Amino acid sequence: MHASAFRQHRWSLLVGAALTLAAVAFCLLGLTRWIEWPAYDLHVRYFSSLDASDRIVHVDIDDDALNRVGSWPWPRDLQAELIRILDELGAERIVMDIVFSDPKPAEARLPGLDRYADIEGPIEQIGELSPENLVYPDDELAAAIREAGNVDLSFYYQADAEPSAASPLGQRITPLLREDFSLDVATLANRLGEQPTAIEAILAGIKRRVADERVTEILSAHPDYSARQVHETLLPTPFDRLTADRADVLAAYFRRISLRELHAKCPPLPESLRGRLRRVEEVVPPVYKFARASDGVGFVNFSPDFDGRTRHVPLLMEWDGRLIEQLGLAAARRTLGIPLEDLAVDSAGNLRIAARGDRPAMRVQLDDDGQMLLNWHVPGSHWQGCFAHLPVTQLLRIGDCRRGLRENEIRRQQTIGRALWLVRGDEGFEPYRRQVHALLEYQRTLRWAGLAGRVESLDIQAAQAEAEKLEQLIAAEQHETLDFIEQTWKELEREPDPTDPAIAEDYRRFKEAYELTSRTLAELADADDRLEEEARRWLAQLRPMVAGKVCFVGYTATAVADMVATPAFGRMPGVMVHSQVFNAFTQGRFRGWARPAMQVAVLVLMGLLMTLLTIRQGPRSGFAILLAVVAGGFLINAVGLFDRRDYWLPLLTALILAFLVWALLVLVRYLTTERQKRRFVKAVAQYVSPAMARRIADEALELDLSPVERRVSCFFSDLAGFTGLSEQLGPDGTRRLLNPYLEAMSAALHRHDALINKFMGDGIFAFFNPPILPCPDHERAACASALDCRRALRELIQQQDGHPLAEFFRRLSMRIGLAAGPVFVGDYGSESKLDYTCMGDTVNLAARLESANKQFGSAIMLADAVREAVGDGYVYRHLGRLQVMGKTTGVSVYELLGEPVEVDDAACRLAETFSDAVAAFARRDWADALSRFEQCLQQRPDDAGACRYLRLITGYRDNPPPDDWNATIELTEK
Numbered sequence: 001m002h003a004s005a006f007r008q009h010r011w012s013l014l015v016g017a018a019l020t021l022a023a024v025a026f027c028l029l030g031l032t033r034w035i036e037w038p039a040y041d042l043h044v045r046y047f048s049s050l051d052a053s054d055r056i057v058h059v060d061i062d063d064d065a066l067n068r069v070g071s072w073p074w075p076r077d078l079q080a081e082l083i084r085i086l087d088e089l090g091a092e093r094i095v096m097d098i099v100f101s102d103p104k105p106a107e108a109r110l111p112g113l114d115r116y117a118d119i120e121g122p123i124e125q126i127g128e129l130s131p132e133n134l135v136y137p138d139d140e141l142a143a144a145i146r147e148a149g150n151v152d153l154s155f156y157y158q159a160d161a162e163p164s165a166a167s168p169l170g171q172r173i174t175p176l177l178r179e180d181f182s183l184d185v186a187t188l189a190n191r192l193g194e195q196p197t198a199i200e201a202i203l204a205g206i207k208r209r210v211a212d213e214r215v216t217e218i219l220s221a222h223p224d225y226s227a228r229q230v231h232e233t234l235l236p237t238p239f240d241r242l243t244a245d246r247a248d249v250l251a252a253y254f255r256r257i258s259l260r261e262l263h264a265k266c267p268p269l270p271e272s273l274r275g276r277l278r279r280v281e282e283v284v285p286p287v288y289k290f291a292r293a294s295d296g297v298g299f300v301n302f303s304p305d306f307d308g309r310t311r312h313v314p315l316l317m318e319w320d321g322r323l324i325e326q327l328g329l330a331a332a333r334r335t336l337g338i339p340l341e342d343l344a345v346d347s348a349g350n351l352r353i354a355a356r357g358d359r360p361a362m363r364v365q366l367d368d369d370g371q372m373l374l375n376w377h378v379p380g381s382h383w384q385g386c387f388a389h390l391p392v393t394q395l396l397r398i399g400d401c402r403r404g405l406r407e408n409e410i411r412r413q414q415t416i417g418r419a420l421w422l423v424r425g426d427e428g429f430e431p432y433r434r435q436v437h438a439l440l441e442y443q444r445t446l447r448w449a450g451l452a453g454r455v456e457s458l459d460i461q462a463a464q465a466e467a468e469k470l471e472q473l474i475a476a477e478q479h480e481t482l483d484f485i486e487q488t489w490k491e492l493e494r495e496p497d498p499t500d501p502a503i504a505e506d507y508r509r510f511k512e513a514y515e516l517t518s519r520t521l522a523e524l525a526d527a528d529d530r531l532e533e534e535a536r537r538w539l540a541q542l543r544p545m546v547a548g549k550v551c552f553v554g555y556t557a558t559a560v561a562d563m564v565a566t567p568a569f570g571r572m573p574g575v576m577v578h579s580q581v582f583n584a585f586t587q588g589r590f591r592g593w594a595r596p597a598m599q600v601a602v603l604v605l606m607g608l609l610m611t612l613l614t615i616r617q618g619p620r621s622g623f624a625i626l627l628a629v630v631a632g633g634f635l636i637n638a639v640g641l642f643d644r645r646d647y648w649l650p651l652l653t654a655l656i657l658a659f660l661v662w663a664l665l666v667l668v669r670y671l672t673t674e675r676q677k678r679r680f681v682k683a684v685a686q687y688v689s690p691a692m693a694r695r696i697a698d699e700a701l702e703l704d705l706s707p708v709e710r711r712v713s714c715f716f717s718d719l720a721g722f723t724g725l726s727e728q729l730g731p732d733g734t735r736r737l738l739n740p741y742l743e744a745m746s747a748a749l750h751r752h753d754a755l756i757n758k759f760m761g762d763g764i765f766a767f768f769n770p771p772i773l774p775c776p777d778h779e780r781a782a783c784a785s786a787l788d789c790r791r792a793l794r795e796l797i798q799q800q801d802g803h804p805l806a807e808f809f810r811r812l813s814m815r816i817g818l819a820a821g822p823v824f825v826g827d828y829g830s831e832s833k834l835d836y837t838c839m840g841d842t843v844n845l846a847a848r849l850e851s852a853n854k855q856f857g858s859a860i861m862l863a864d865a866v867r868e869a870v871g872d873g874y875v876y877r878h879l880g881r882l883q884v885m886g887k888t889t890g891v892s893v894y895e896l897l898g899e900p901v902e903v904d905d906a907a908c909r910l911a912e913t914f915s916d917a918v919a920a921f922a923r924r925d926w927a928d929a930l931s932r933f934e935q936c937l938q939q940r941p942d943d944a945g946a947c948r949y950l951r952l953i954t955g956y957r958d959n960p961p962p963d964d965w966n967a968t969i970e971l972t973e974k
Helices: 003-008 010-028 033-047 063-069 076-088 137-148 168-179 185-192 196-221 227-234 244-265 288-293 327-336 392-452 458-493 504-546 575-587 596-643 652-671 673-684 690-698 722-750 778-799 806-810 841-856 864-870 905-922 926-939 944-958
Strands: 056-061 093-096 151-158 282-284 296-299 312-314 316-319 322-325 343-345 351-353 362-364 371-373 388-391 550-555 563-566 570-573 708-719 754-760 763-768 814-829 834-839 860-863 875-883 891-898 968-970
Touching (some): 010 652, 033 596, 033 652, 056 063, 056 575, 076 137, 076 550, 093 327, 093 575, 137 151, 137 288, 151 288, 151 327, 168 185, 168 196, 185 196, 196 227, 227 244, 244 296, 296 322, 296 327, 322 327, 327 575, 388 392, 392 458, 392 504, 458 504, 550 575, 570 575, 596 652, 708 722, 708 778, 708 834, 708 841, 722 763, 722 778, 722 806, 754 778, 754 834, 778 806, 778 814, 778 860, 778 891, 814 841, 834 841, 841 860, 841 875, 841 891, 841 944, 860 864, 864 891, 891 905, 905 926, 926 944
Parallel strands (some): 056 388, 056 550, 093 151, 093 550, 151 296, 814 860, 875 968
Antiparallel strands (some): 151 282, 316 322, 343 351, 563 570, 708 814, 860 891, 875 891
């Protein structure tokens, strides 16, 4: 940029620089996130290309499941049954996005009783409350987790947990409780001399804290202590006495052993990660039984961004020297077989996973808090279409069938027992009852052993053998008794008088026993067949959906309130965030993003580039460039980076900066340089087109107007017989006729980027492709402008109907000459008057061809250089070779008839006949030429060109031309 230009645009440069620095400051202060992250959300919804892993299946606890089973939380033995069913269906891994942090007590269940049991009033209960009706939900769930062997459990951490500061009174109470935890309000008030109400208000919280501290100390010294032993250490009351102190001690004990199991389940922090992860102080663990039985654990924390949307997820944390992993990452690492030694965090804070076998290396960009930017799988506008989904109710139908089978077996045993009692009486039934009770005792022992994982011990195996023997004995006795009932009843049924006192009682008992065994047992057998068939059908239907898949079990019900706001789907179940993490790792595609240094570089580059372009190109071109930058930047960022490279470049701030730079610089230009430029353009536009005037004004500092050699196309036009018209019209009439004509012709020429050099009365001289107005295809532009001028003249004549001079307008007819070749273009003239024009033989040739139209009766005559450059895009008539006045050699010339769609067949035939005649004339075939030119006259009697050739042929037949004659026609008139 020249020094004068710098001075002229210094304000624009200062404004552009100031806007750029302001944008950089906004970026570094984090204020641009309010526009960049919503833009990121749009990119996620419309430009995410991450595919879904076919290994992922969501087991949805949805609203329908809550309506069918009951409100959450469900019984844990029911959730245990769900895990067993998934394991039976062949699930590769079961990921539970359910935090089991609190223990559940044993529950009594009676067959046939559910939440709708009393809808019709009191019902008959099946059986009596006994040890067989007790269910231990936590043990059932722990056993199911252990038996499956592929269950990942969830927990959460409290990153910013800090111990609450005790009040002065609390600080006085704490030492006393550490010495004697059983102190009550009255005793503490007496010792401290405080009001009981003041102590009572804070005592519960202090006791919970002290209980946690003391239990931690005891278990540190005695890791194997049971709950009873810890209780006896701290409290003098019996273990079975229910007190608030007991509840505090047991809660602390339960939490500590659960933390111990979680600590054991989490691996030691690898050296490659030491000192590179964020630390957490407090975690909320799963129940110790569950943690011990699980295959792995993972935390489920994710914090929403400033606007409440979840975009980032922490992956790895350090807790008490242990590595804790995000649930989705933990499941992916075990599924993909990634050992801990393959994990490392590099100097830039990114997670790197080393290659192993067929698995390629991975790099996950992390922010300063160790969080990854989720790469979302977005198949549509609804989260239900994201990954495969399986309603939990379909799985529970299998459990319903099996629960029905179990309840039917209870009814079956009760029915058989009733029948045995009927036929044997109390004394005969007692041995059978004892056998059944013994079997139930063995079954309880075996069930407990199964829940505790002790099935391999010798005493349990012995109990198993005894139970099998009892089952065989009971089954044999049942079979024998049922046969006896059937045979006896058949004999009694043949008795003629059932009321005979000798058989009446036997008849009644055996009749009832037979009806029970024949009807009820048959009904139960039919029901069992239906239930077994339904269970097999569901297993066959669901196995292809579950086998070999990683099942994410979590809430999708709106009533459970585990919905999170995300950029992908607005609100979606939180469990799907974990599956999205899993999917990214299984696909090996992670979302990267520009660091602040890159964002600043983009802002500086965009601001300075837009400043220079706006200064150099002007407002309109600058706006076009701005649109191109916005569109190009959007496409490059959305498609090239976000979609194909999984990279997010926050670009919206830079695009807004580009617009602001352009807008303010346009305002600055308008207030300074544009005012002078508009004056200059207005003056120059009187002689050239507005486009060229703006171009000259924009490039006034850089443009060199000195003459240079240039290939151009020259255009000359004139009105036939205009001198006579002007004499008839006079000065005023001539002006009223000529000005509209010149205005129409100027518009037509400007449409094709012509530089109109001058008006010469009714004549026009224009040329194409000067340095200040480049036109690469200038020959075609010249032809197009000539035809356009001819059309414009016809339109002008039609528009003047009703005008006082309409008759004179109808008499207007223009002739045009076109030539192309090298000329010198630039400023010519004196110091006081310069004319930007062109000079050379091409200019003279175009002028002579315009005049030669009179000799051939043509309208548009062009030289062969134009014809060769343009090609066959138009229809021409070859007029022959002409030697115009002032030239010593001839040039082939053509009449431009128009575009193919404009020229009718008759004109095309005439042009072809004329061209053949010219060719015969050049061969000296006078007879053929004469015949063909006469044919032309038959088609067009006033064809001046044919008449001229006929005169020449007549002369040449009498006086043949010399041997070196080349069929050139010499014109002696200008």
